Amino acid sequence: MTAPLTASDPRLTPRSARHYVRLAAAADRGRWSVERDVRWAKVDPERAHARPELLAQLRTAALIESYHPVHLGWMLADTWDDIDAGAAITLDLYEGFKHFHALRSYLDAVGFEPAITDAELVAIRAAARAVGPKGSVVERLVQFMLSEHLTSYFFRRIGEQATDPVLAELLAFIAADEVRHAQAASDLLSARILRDPGIVPAVLDAAVHFHHIGEQAVADVPVALPGDPLAIRSFARRIERLCGVRLVDHLKRQL
Amino acid sequence: MSAAQTPRARAALLRDLVAWLNERFAPDGPSIHAETPLFVGGLLDSMRILELIAWTERATGREIPDGAIRTDNFASAARIAELFAGGGPRAHR
Numbered sequence: 406m407t408a409p410l411t412a413s414d415p416r417l418t419p420r421s422a423r424h425y426v427r428l429a430a431a432a433d434r435g436r437w438s439v440e441r442d443v444r445w446a447k448v449d450p451e452r453a454h455a456r457p458e459l460l461a462q463l464r465t466a467a468l469i470e471s472y473h474p475v476h477l478g479w480m481l482a483d484t485w486d487d488i489d490a491g492a493a494i495t496l497d498l499y500e501g502f503k504h505f506h507a508l509r510s511y512l513d514a515v516g517f518e519p520a521i522t523d524a525e526l527v528a529i530r531a532a533a534r535a536v537g538p539k540g541s542v543v544e545r546l547v548q549f550m551l552s553e554h555l556t557s558y559f560f561r562r563i564g565e566q567a568t569d570p571v572l573a574e575l576l577a578f579i580a581a582d583e584v585r586h587a588q589a590a591s592d593l594l595s596a597r598i599l600r601d602p603g604i605v606p607a608v609l610d611a612a613v614h615f616h617h618i619g620e621q622a623v624a625d626v627p628v629a630l631p632g633d634p635l636a637i638r639s640f641a642r643r644i645e646r647l648c649g650v651r652l653v654d655h656l657k658r659q660l
Numbered sequence: 661m662s663a664a665q666t667p668r669a670r671a672a673l674l675r676d677l678v679a680w681l682n683e684r685f686a687p688d689g690p691s692i693h694a695e696t697p698l699f700v701g702g703l704l705d706s707m708r709i710l711e712l713i714a715w716t717e718r719a720t721g722r723e724i725p726d727g728a729i730r731t732d733n734f735a736s737a738a739r740i741a742e743l744f745a746g747g748g749p750r751a752h753r
Contacts, residue, residue, distance in 0.1 A: 615707065632699055632706040632731030641710060641729075653724075656714035 424596065425492035428589055432496050435585055437578045439507045444571050450515040453569040460517045462563060462627035463572075465619075466556075467508035471526045472533065472622035473501035479538040480545060489596065493589040497553075500582045507575055515569075529622045536621070540611070543597060543604050547611035550590035552618040554643060557583035558636035562629030587643070594647055605648045609655040612644045673719055674741035680715055681737060694738040699731045709734050716744050 453460060477498050484490035509521050538545065557580045564576030598604055619626035630636075644652045674694055681692045685704060698704045698712070712734045713724050724744065734740055 628706070632709070634730045637706060637709060638726050638729050640707070653710055653714045653717060656711055657718045660715060660718055 424489040424592060428492055428496060431585055435581055439503055439510065442578065443507060443575050445514065448511065448514045448571045449569045453515040453572060455568045456566065459563055459566055460512060460515065462629065463508055464512055464517060464521065465623050465627045466559065467505050467512065467521060468529060469619035469622050470501050470505035470508065472529055473498055475530050475533050476538065476618060476621060483542045490593050493593055497586050504579050504582065511572060511575060533621050541607065543607050544611040546590055546594050547608055548615060548618060550587050550594065551612060551615050551640060553583050553587040553590060554640060555617065555636055557587060558633055559627065559629045562633065591643060591647055598647065608648055609644065609650060609652065612652055613656060670741045670745040673745045674737055676719060677715065677737045677740060695736050698734060698736055706731055712740065716740055720744055
């Protein structure tokens with residue numbers, strides 16, 4: 406008896422080899438529902454307000470998540486001829502929306518003030534659109550990859566400090582998504598490097614001049630653990646794996 | 661004790677490091693001194709530690725191990741010179 410085929414079945418070799426098939430499978434494995442998997446009935450406003458500074462940081466993080474449609478919209482348009490990039494960015498957009506939706510819902514549930522307003526979100530988008538995208542697609546992919554990488558650490562660290570278990574669980578979901586987003590961007594860059602190794606210096610330079618995507622949306626991108634050694638080391642290692650060059654060695658050549 | 665670990669070597673490293681820090685990070689601002697906290701008060705964001713590592717590795721000719729990459733090991737120019745002028749065996753890991 407032959408088992409029924411599924412989208413990720415190894416018998417479908419040509420399809421399963423495609424990057425977007427792996428992305429879709431990874432997204433499916435990591436799926437969680439804002440509506441069903443967050444224990445909304447158990448949210449504890451009193452415990453949440455024991456650390457108001459964490460809630461303020463999450464409010465800013467929610468604003469950044471809500472900004473994804475602007476910069477990823479530009480990216481989607483600029484990678485129209487890259488099928489895998491279209492899939493990766495679409496998934497990032499959807500899951501970024503989930504992060505925004507979940508964080509805003511949580512902040513509303515605990516009554517955090519000031520509440521996020523739609524007018525505030527539109528103002529952020531309008532300000533960014535007035536400036537427009539900066540840098541090449543490769544530079545912006547590096548920026549996105551590293552931003553998602555550091556964002557995963559941000560949510561992980563805030564989750565470790567969260568006083569409400571419901572929030573800790575929610576942030577663990579989000580942090581795991583961010584790891585996947587960083588890896589998806591890394592895979593897109595890796596494919597581009599394979600096609601054209603000449604872009605490696607641009608990737609290294611983009612890492613050297615890195616600024617978090619969130620800086621386009623908010624004045625201060627929140628940092629959960631300043632100088633987080635694990636985040637910094639893994640930031641450098643991610644670039645080294647991608648480029649085959651230590652980021653520090655590249656910096657040395659620029660001194 | 662190797663030559664690189666002598667007080668004179670440390671003093672030379674510190675002098676060069678302070679000069680570079682001022683040129684790189686404070687061209688128009690208040691001067692950076694040996695004991696100026698580098699990562700407190702927004703002088704350097706924590707990712708700039710990679711530049712400090714690059715400078716230190718080039719100056720000492722030795723690679724700084726992953727485990728020593730902590731902002732407290734790079735808290736000030738004096739701290740960097742103290743820990744890494746001799747190759748960094750005393751750096752916290």
